[in-house]
Amino acid sequence: MAKIKSKKNGTKKETIVEAASRLFHEKGFSATSMRDLAEKVGVEAASLYNHIQSKSELLQEICFKVANEFMTNIETLDAGALTAIEKINALLRFHIQHMVHHFEEVVVSDREWRHLSDPYLSNIQNQRRIYRKRFAGIIEEGIKNKEIKEIDAPTAVLIILHAVSGIESWHRSKRKISPELLEENMVMILVEGLKK
Amino acid sequence: MAKIKSKKNGTKKETIVEAASRLFHEKGFSATSMRDLAEKVGVEAASLYNHIQSKSELLQEICFKVANEFMTNIETLDAGALTAIEKINALLRFHIQHMVHHFEEVVVSDREWRHLSDPYLSNIQNQRRIYRKRFAGIIEEGIKNKEIKEIDAPTAVLIILHAVSGIESWHRSKRKISPELLEENMVMILVEGLKK
């Protein structure tokens, strides 16, 4: 009876994953039931299973989509001919913009990946480790070049990545500054803190 | 039969809350069952209810304990005669040390407070808002004094508080630097990023 309204350029599955992102962000993966999701989408719970295999698959979709986007970005960027500081600047801005525009899926993938099970769990853990190592490599490059002061690179990565996830509170705050101002402020505080 | 082993200076309830911190951190509040908790403590699930009222009470204990510690700290510190930068330095170090030594309860209170229900939910949300405002106030003081460069104070607070929560990854990492080095690095990057 009630059909899933899929957007112009999207399959019904994509519509479901999008609704799942919003719910997982709001209530967490474990506290979200398939009946909650069905209600949000406008069908009965059983009907969801014509488009997806399991609740777990929804979390997989979200986590791997986000991981791929960040991984692709760091690879193309790292291949370019920028200085280390310029690379870090670009990485940070990409993270900020992603958090501003797709914060629900980014937050979910950051906070709920623990609820995946193998082999997806190990896969995501690996990707996250590789990403952080690559990021740290860029910082170490900058330290060698004397662009960046002598800090522990993994600690700097950890600070930058987690600082960005603070944008979630920015979304919730009443009187937000503009996304552009937010970006400039974050770059100013974080990148300046690294420079020699 | 099997009795709860309470530590020398702790009630049985405290033993249960401590185990709950570890489990809520590991699996999340919603995915942790009272049977999981009972097993960890060494009794049957029903027996837990001789010491606590509900699962929700455990989360309340954790969240309010952490909130009180941070609130007390900022109040005593803000009453002192330090410069703004010195206050921020001290606040940051308190956060770092707390995350290093009591990271399970700090992470749980940071990540799971959404699962509280009113009136506890509103209470915690208020406390968090007040804390951030007070922190931002100190930064604004520093901007007026020309100790700190002209940044958006709420954004700086958001960066600092979330950066600190990155210490969770530090705990999980194989080759950790020492807590002292971690602290010095975080202060170096974050506080230097604020200075004029």
Place this chain on the structure above:
DNA sequence: CCTACCGATCGGTAGG
């Protein structure tokens, strides 16, 4: 502190 058990809700399936 345990055994026994409650109603509610969960993720998911069968069959149309």
Place this chain on the structure above:
DNA sequence: CCTACCGATCGGTAGG
């Protein structure tokens, strides 16, 4: 896409 329903598990209680 829905109705009907499954076994499992949930938080919590009664009664000893």
